[in-house]
Amino acid sequence: MWWWIPLRSLWRNRRRALLSIAVIGLGTAISFFVLGFVDSSRASIQVSTVQEYANLQIASPDLWNDTADGYDYLIPPEDASRIETIVTADPAYAGSTQQLQFAGLLAAGNQTQVVSATAIAPENGVLDFADLVTDGRALAASDAASVVVGRSLADRLAVSVGDVVTLTVTTVAGAYNASPFRIVGIYRFTSEQFESQVLFVPLPFAQLLLATGGVDRIVVSLSRLGETDPAKARITGALAAAGLRYDPRSWDELSPFYRQLSSYFDALFGFLTLAVSVLVFFIILQVLTLAFLERTREIGTLRALGTTRGEVFRLFFTESVWLAVVGSAAGIGVGLLLGLVFNAVGIEWRPPGTIEPVRLAVTLAFATAIVPFGVSLVATLLSALFPSIQASRLSVVDALRVD
Amino acid sequence: MVEATGRFCHIHGERFLEAQALTKTYKVGTQDVYALRGVDFTASQGDFVVINGPSGSGKTTFLNLIAVIDRPTSGEVLIEGTPTSRQSERQLAILRKTKIGLVFQSFNLIPVLSAAENVEYPLLLLDVPKRERRERVGALLNEVGLSTLANRRPNELSGGQRQRVAIARALVSAPKIVLADEPTANLDSETGGAVMDLMRRLNQEHCVTFIIVTHDPAVSGYAKRRVRIHDGTLKEGATDVVVDSAS
Numbered sequence: 019m020w021w022w023i024p025l026r027s028l029w030r031n032r033r034r035a036l037l038s039i040a041v042i043g044l045g046t047a048i049s050f051f052v053l054g055f056v057d058s059s060r061a062s063i064q065v066s067t068v069q070e071y072a073n074l075q076i077a078s079p080d081l082w083n084d085t086a087d088g089y090d091y092l093i094p095p096e097d098a099s100r101i102e103t104i105v106t107a108d109p110a111y112a113g114s115t116q117q118l119q120f121a122g123l124l125a126a127g128n129q130t131q132v133v134s135a136t137a138i139a140p141e142n143g144v145l146d147f148a149d150l151v152t153d154g155r156a157l158a159a160s161d162a163a164s165v166v167v168g169r170s171l172a173d174r175l176a177v178s179v180g181d182v183v184t185l186t187v188t189t190v191a192g193a194y195n196a197s198p199f200r201i202v203g204i205y206r207f208t209s210e211q212f213e214s215q216v217l218f219v220p221l222p223f224a225q226l227l228l229a230t231g232g233v234d235r236i237v238v239s240l241s242r243l244g245e246t247d248p249a250k251a252r253i254t255g256a257l258a259a260a261g262l263r264y265d266p267r268s269w270d271e272l273s274p275f276y277r278q279l280s281s282y283f284d285a286l287f288g289f290l291t292l293a294v295s296v297l298v299f300f301i302i303l304q305v306l307t308l309a310f311l312e313r314t315r316e317i318g319t320l321r322a323l324g325t326t327r328g329e330v331f332r333l334f335f336t337e338s339v340w341l342a343v344v345g346s347a348a349g350i351g352v353g354l355l356l357g358l359v360f361n362a363v364g365i366e367w368r369p370p371g372t373i374e375p376v377r378l379a380v381t382l383a384f385a386t387a388i389v390p391f392g393v394s395l396v397a398t399l400l401s402a403l404f405p406s407i408q409a410s411r412l413s414v415v416d417a418l419r420v421d
Numbered sequence: 422m423v424e425a426t427g428r429f430c431h432i433h434g435e436r437f438l439e440a441q442a443l444t445k446t447y448k449v450g451t452q453d454v455y456a457l458r459g460v461d462f463t464a465s466q467g468d469f470v471v472i473n474g475p476s477g478s479g480k481t482t483f484l485n486l487i488a489v490i491d492r493p494t495s496g497e498v499l500i501e502g503t504p505t506s507r508q509s510e511r512q513l514a515i516l517r518k519t520k521i522g523l524v525f526q527s528f529n530l531i532p533v534l535s536a537a538e539n540v541e542y543p544l545l546l547l548d549v550p551k552r553e554r555r556e557r558v559g560a561l562l563n564e565v566g567l568s569t570l571a572n573r574r575p576n577e578l579s580g581g582q583r584q585r586v587a588i589a590r591a592l593v594s595a596p597k598i599v600l601a602d603e604p605t606a607n608l609d610s611e612t613g614g615a616v617m618d619l620m621r622r623l624n625q626e627h628c629v630t631f632i633i634v635t636h637d638p639a640v641s642g643y644a645k646r647r648v649r650i651h652d653g654t655l656k657e658g659a660t661d662v663v664v665d666s667a668s
Contacts, residue, residue, distance in 0.1 A: 019542075019545045023531075023533065023534070026533035026534065027533050029533070030532065030533045315529065316529075316531060316532070318529075319525070319529040319530075319531065320531070321490070321514065322488070322490050322517065322523050322525075322529075323517065323518060323523065323542065323543055323546070323590075324514050324515065324516075324517040324518020324519070324521075324543065324546050325514065325518075325546060326510070326511050326514040326515070327510060327511070327514075328511075329546070414490040414491070415485050415490055415491040418490070418525070418529070
C-alpha cells in the first residue's frame with residue numbers, strides 16, 4: 019500500500035508529476051553532463067601533466083622551496099644512487115631516471131633566447147619525452163652535444179633539425195661555459211610556453227657543461243596513477259629511515275596549473291550543482307505544496323479513517339521518493355544521450371596557451387552518474403519534507419471542511 | 422451484550438458511546454460562539470439514532486466530536502467507557518480505525534482507488550492478511566449490491582453507488598459504530614431512500630450502531646431513536662424537551 023497508492027496518485031495527476039519529473043530530470047541531466055565534461059577534461063589534463071612531470075619527483079627541499087644558493091640543492095651521485103635503490107624497491111615502481119634542470123641562453127645566428135634546459139637520460143623510457151618529437155629524432159644514449167627543442171622555440175630562432183645552436187650556462191662553480199649543440203629533433207607539446215622555453219639535452223653532456231656529477235631530481239614513474247599518493251608516503255618514509263633529506267613531490271603538487279584548473283573545475287561543478295539543486299528544490303517545493311494543498315480533503319478523509327500522521331507523511335513522502343527516483347534516473351538517461359551526441363559531434367577547442375586544439379568530451383561512466391543522481395534525489399526529498407510534514411499535521415476537521 | 426441471531430441482532434443495551442457535558446466553542450473575533458452547549462448523549466450497541474436539526478444547529482460539530490476527529494472545548498467522549506480527551510492523535514487514529522466507521526456527505530472516496538480498494542483501505546491500515554481482505558471486501562460489496570462495479574473508480578460511479586461504497590468502507594473493519602454525516606444530502610430522494618434502507622438493514626444484520634446526523638426529515642423515518650439538535654443542545658424523541666443543555 020505504501021508504494022502503490024502514492025504511485026496511483028502520481029499517475030492520476032500525470033501532468034503535475036511529469037512537470038516535476040522534467041524539472042528533476044533536467045537538473046540531473048545538467049549536473050551529469052557538466053560533471054562528465056569536468057571529469058573528461060580533468061582526465062585529459064592529468065595525462066598531459068603526468069606526461070610532463072611523471073608520477074613523482076624527488077629533490078632537495080631547498081629546490082622545492084627555492085631556498086638554495088646557486089646549485090646547493092644538487093643531489094650528489096652517491097645519494098642519487100641510494101634514492102634510486104629505494105624507489106626501485108617500491109611495489110608500484112615502474113621506472114626512474116635522473117634529471118638536471120638549469121637555465122641558459124640559446125643563441126642561433128643573431129637571435130638569443132632564455133631557455134630552461136632539461137638534461138635527461140636518453141632512451142630511459144621515463145620522462146625522456148621521446149614520443150613528443152615530431153621532426154627529426156629523440157635523443158639517443160650515444161648523443162653528446164645534441165639538443166631537442168620545441169617547435170615554438172625553433173620558430174622563434176628560425177632553426178630546424180640539423181642546425182647548430184649555442185647554449186651558454188653558468189657552471190656550478192659560477193663560471194660561464196658554452197657549447198655548440200646540434201638540433202637532432204623538434205618536439206610538440208600542448209603548452210606553448212613549455213615549447214618555447216624547454217629544451218632537452220643528454221644528462222652526461224649537461225653535467226660536463228655544468229661541471230658537476232650531481233642531478234637536481236630523481237623522476238619516478240609508477241605502475242598506476244592511483245598509486246601516486248600511497249607510493250609517495252612509502253618513499254617518504256623510506257628516505258627518512260635511510261637518513262636521506264630529500265622530499266618526493268607528486269605530479270599534481272608539481273603542476274600549479276593542474277591544481278588551479280582542478281580547483282576551478284571543482285568550483286564550477288560545485289556552483290552549478292548547487293544552483294541546479296536550489297532551483298530543483300524550490301520548484302519541487304512549490305509543485306508539491308500546491309499538489310498537497312489541492313488534496314487537503316483527501317488527507318482529511320485518510321486521517322478520519324484512522325490513518326495516523328506518520329502514515330499520511332509516509333504516503334505523501336513516498337510520492338516524492340517516486341518522483342525523485344524516476345526524475346533523477348530520467349535525468350541520467352537524458353544526460354547520457356546528450357553526452358553521446360556531444361562526443362559523437364566531436365567539438366574541438368583550443369585552450370589559451372596551448373598549441374593543439376583539444377577535443378572536448380564528456381565522461382559517461384556509472385561513477386560520474388552517482389553524484390548528480392544523489393544530489394537530485396536529496397534535493398527533491400528535502401523539498402518534499404516540508405509539504406509532507408504539513409500534510410500529516412493538518413487538522414482532520416479543517417481538512418474535511420475544504421471543498 | 423449483543424447477539425446476532427439469524428439475520429437480526431438482539432440488543433441488550435450495552436453502552437458503547439457516551440458524551441458527557443460536551444461543549445464546543447469557536448472564536449469569532451474576540452467572542453466565543455457556542456456550537457455545542459454541554460451536551461449529554463449515550464448510544465448503545467445496535468442503536469439506530471437519527472439526529473435531526475437545521476443547518477448551523479451543531480449536528481456536524483457533535484458528530485465530529487463523537488467520531489474523535491475533533492476535540493471538545495470541555496466535556497468528555499467515552500468510547501466503551503474509556504475517556505478520549507487526553508488521548509494522543511495517534512491513539513485517536515487507532516480508535517477510529519478499529520472501532521468507528523465514518524460515512525460522509527460527499528462520500529469522500531479516495532479518487533485514485535477503485536471501489537474495492539476504497540473498501541479495502543481500512544483493512545490495509547489494520548494489517549489484515551490479503552486473503553481475508555479479499556473475502557471481506559467481496560462480501561461487503563456484494564451486500565451493498567456493487568460486486569459488479571468493484572473495479573470502477575469513484576468518478577465512474579453514480580452518487581448512490583459512491584455512497585454505498587462509502588458505507589461498505591465504513592463497515593469493512595467491523596466497527597461497533599458507524600457515524601454518518603448527511604449521508605443522503607447529495608442524493609436524490611429515491612437513491613437516498615435506498616441508502617437509508619441499506620443502512621437500516623446493515624444495522625439489523627450486523628448489530629452495528631448507526632448515528633446519522635441529517636437535516637432531511639425523511640431520514641428520521643428510519644430511526645429507532647430520534648434526537649433533535651437545536652442551537653447546540655439535544656432533545657430526545659419527538660418532543661421539544663431539552664435533554665441536557667448548558668447555558
